[in-house]
Amino acid sequence: MISTKGRYALRVMVDLAERPGEGFVPLRDIAKRQGISEKYLESILKSLVKNGLLRGLRGKGGGYKLTRGPEEYTVREILALTEESLAPVACLEEGAELCPRRDICKTLDLWRGLYDMINKYFDGITVADLAAGGGSRDI
Amino acid sequence: MISTKGRYALRVMVDLAERPGEGFVPLRDIAKRQGISEKYLESILKSLVKNGLLRGLRGKGGGYKLTRGPEEYTVREILALTEESLAPVACLEEGAELCPRRDICKTLDLWRGLYDMINKYFDGITVADLAAGGGSRDI
DNA sequence: CAATAAACCTATCGTACAGATAGGAAATAT
DNA sequence: ATATTTCCTATCTGTACGATAGGTTTATTG
Numbered sequence: 001m002i003s004t005k006g007r008y009a010l011r012v013m014v015d016l017a018e019r020p021g022e023g024f025v026p027l028r029d030i031a032k033r034q035g036i037s038e039k040y041l042e043s044i045l046k047s048l049v050k051n052g053l054l055r056g057l058r059g060k061g062g063g064y065k066l067t068r069g070p071e072e073y074t075v076r077e078i079l080a081l082t083e084e085s086l087a088p089v090a091c092l093e094e095g096a097e098l099c100p101r102r103d104i105c106k107t108l109d110l111w112r113g114l115y116d117m118i119n120k121y122f123d124g125i126t127v128a129d130l131a132a133g134g135g136s137r138d139i
Numbered sequence: 140m141i142s143t144k145g146r147y148a149l150r151v152m153v154d155l156a157e158r159p160g161e162g163f164v165p166l167r168d169i170a171k172r173q174g175i176s177e178k179y180l181e182s183i184l185k186s187l188v189k190n191g192l193l194r195g196l197r198g199k200g201g202g203y204k205l206t207r208g209p210e211e212y213t214v215r216e217i218l219a220l221t222e223e224s225l226a227p228v229a230c231l232e233e234g235a236e237l238c239p240r241r242d243i244c245k246t247l248d249l250w251r252g253l254y255d256m257i258n259k260y261f262d263g264i265t266v267a268d269l270a271a272g273g274g275s276r277d278i
Numbered sequence: 279c280a281a282t283a284a285a286c287c288t289a290t291c292g293t294a295c296a297g298a299t300a301g302g303a304a305a306t307a308t
Numbered sequence: 309a310t311a312t313t314t315c316c317t318a319t320c321t322g323t324a325c326g327a328t329a330g331g332t333t334t335a336t337t338g
Binding site for chain 1: 295296297298299300304305306308
Binding site for chain 2: 282283284285286287
């Protein structure tokens with residue numbers, strides 16, 4: 001289950017991708033457009049800045065901007081930062097202690113296959129894809 | 140994230156599938172083999188019985204048995220019972236209130252695609268597949 | 279009929295984490 | 309100087325996961 005943190009992070013990235021050349025965009029504007037609490041969003045953007053996906057500038061005229069082109073961010077990269085883990089089961093999480101049943105477990109391959117599939121899916125979609133494709137296709 | 144409930148349920152189904160023609164298998168034996176607390180497992184099996192995936196018989200010589208052939212249970216069916224929801228995001232859960240941003244949301248299609256993919260994956264694997272294929276392939 | 283073995287039922291509990299809120303400190307512009 | 313904005317730290321609440329405990333009903337067996 002993807003948390004609001006990850007979902008909000010993606011929406012912010014798309015929001016910024018839709019404003020190329022506008023320089024630094026203040027959190028306030030993003031939060032208002034996206035209908036997300038400013039304070040909560042702040043904590044999310046902090047981790048994106050810390051990991052170099054965004055640049056933040058303080059003071060008047062400050063805000064946030066992308067550090068690369070939208071096509072250079074994969075969905076996976078963003079979710080990996082904001083989610084605790086993308087692994088579908090605890091025993092596949094990084095740093096998990098080795099399951100004593102791993103050699104006889106009849107379900108382990110099921111989870112490995114799922115994990116692989118999800119990772120590939122998220123790897124294959126960029127912020128640019130979301131900005132271009134998403135939204136109301138149901139016309 | 141799949142909970143222990145769903146993971147344990149699958150392991151129990153496979154465990155029973157590996158014992159065809161043994162009649163009713165007591166919870167005690169399953170729990171011991173799988174290394175799971177009896178009491179906890181009990182609550183999981185209850186829901187499987189209630190939904191007709193297993194038959195339970197009380198009293199001496201009682202236990203649990205499959206109600207169909209192992210190839211007639213899909214993984215999805217089992218997980219759907221034990222997991223609260225398989226939807227990757229809250230807005231896709233059944234009975235969720237309609238998101239007011241659903242027509243402009245740039246990420247909704249991303250989640251729909253993921254949900255579809257996961258459902259198809261789980262639909263395509265049966266308990267018989269798990270019993271046959273899983274485990275140590277790394278020989 | 280008594281004893282035993284098993285599923286069934288109800289209630290409780292601790293812990294962790296998601297989701298959020300609040301208040302202030304530091305930096306940048308005008 | 310003042311306004312604006314990110315940055316930092318701390319705190320709070322509800323909820324669901326994961327588990328445990330004790331008792332009740334049903335069936336078999338000697």
